[in-house]
Amino acid sequence: xxxxxxxxxxxxxxxxxxxxxxxxxxxxxxxxxxxxxxxxxxxxxxxxxxxxxxxxxxxxxxxxxxxxxxxxxxxxxxxxxxxxxxxxxxxxxxxxxxxxxxxxxxxxxxxxxx
Amino acid sequence: xxxxxxxxxxxxxxxxxxxxxxxxxxxxxxxxxxxxxxxxxxxxxxxxxxxxxxxxxxxxxxxxxxxxxxxxxxxxxxxxxxxxxxxxxxxxxxxxxxxxxxxxxxxxxxxxxx
Numbered sequence: 001x002x003x004x005x006x007x008x009x010x011x012x013x014x015x016x017x018x019x020x021x022x023x024x025x026x027x028x029x030x031x032x033x034x035x036x037x038x039x040x041x042x043x044x045x046x047x048x049x050x051x052x053x054x055x056x057x058x059x060x061x062x063x064x065x066x067x068x069x070x071x072x073x074x075x076x077x078x079x080x081x082x083x084x085x086x087x088x089x090x091x092x093x094x095x096x097x098x099x100x101x102x103x104x105x106x107x108x109x110x111x112x113x114x
Numbered sequence: 115x116x117x118x119x120x121x122x123x124x125x126x127x128x129x130x131x132x133x134x135x136x137x138x139x140x141x142x143x144x145x146x147x148x149x150x151x152x153x154x155x156x157x158x159x160x161x162x163x164x165x166x167x168x169x170x171x172x173x174x175x176x177x178x179x180x181x182x183x184x185x186x187x188x189x190x191x192x193x194x195x196x197x198x199x200x201x202x203x204x205x206x207x208x209x210x211x212x213x214x215x216x217x218x219x220x221x222x223x224x225x226x227x228x
Contacts, residue, residue: 004156033215041221042205042220042221043157043207043219044219045217045218048215048216087156087157091215101159101173104149104156104158106154106155106156107155107156
């Protein structure tokens with residue numbers, strides 16, 4: 001089966017940098033995605049890593065180490081609007097022929113304080 | 115439409131009743147996913163469609179749950195003999211093709227079984 005571990009809660013100060021870690025154990029692996037979800041809202045895509053290394057998109061960066069089954073999301077210059085839940089998700093082959101699904105972690109609730 | 119549309123946004127039903135939840139994906143997206151999200155948890159995979167066929171239904175919890183996508187666009191998730199444990203937010207997502215790295219989520223249907 002698949003399992004993903006990430007911290008349940010993180011608190012950080014506005015303007016600071018925060019790193020949210022994710023470790024995974026999966027039977028198949030195509031890549032690691034990150035999604036943001038505000039309370040009552042839909043998950044929205046942030047980033048995707050298929051290969052080892054760092055991907056940067058504005059204030060957000062994501063890192064993957066396939067050999068360590070580990071990744072992280074880095075948020076810089078934190079803003080109050082970044083307060084949300086952040087989910088790592090493994091893209092894996094699933095169990096059907098030609099299948100392709102996302103398996104999500106339980107999420108990290110980020111609180112940004114003034 | 116501009117995004118994934120799910121109706122209704124909220125549904126309250128009595129235990130034992132039948133419910134249908136509708137998902138209208140982004141036009142042209144061939145891949146469609148249903149997820150279920152309980153409070154404080156990550157989205158849990160239910161079923162994946164590629165076109166009209168269910169490529170992977172391994173996440174459906176039991177035979178009370180069924181989903182269709184007869185014309186390869188709109189999908190309906192059907193739950194028979196609802197139970198209180200079925201209460202959750204049911205999320206639908208779509209992607210342009212099954213290997214696309216980004217899934218676009220709808221706002222979800224909040225189902226409450228009383």
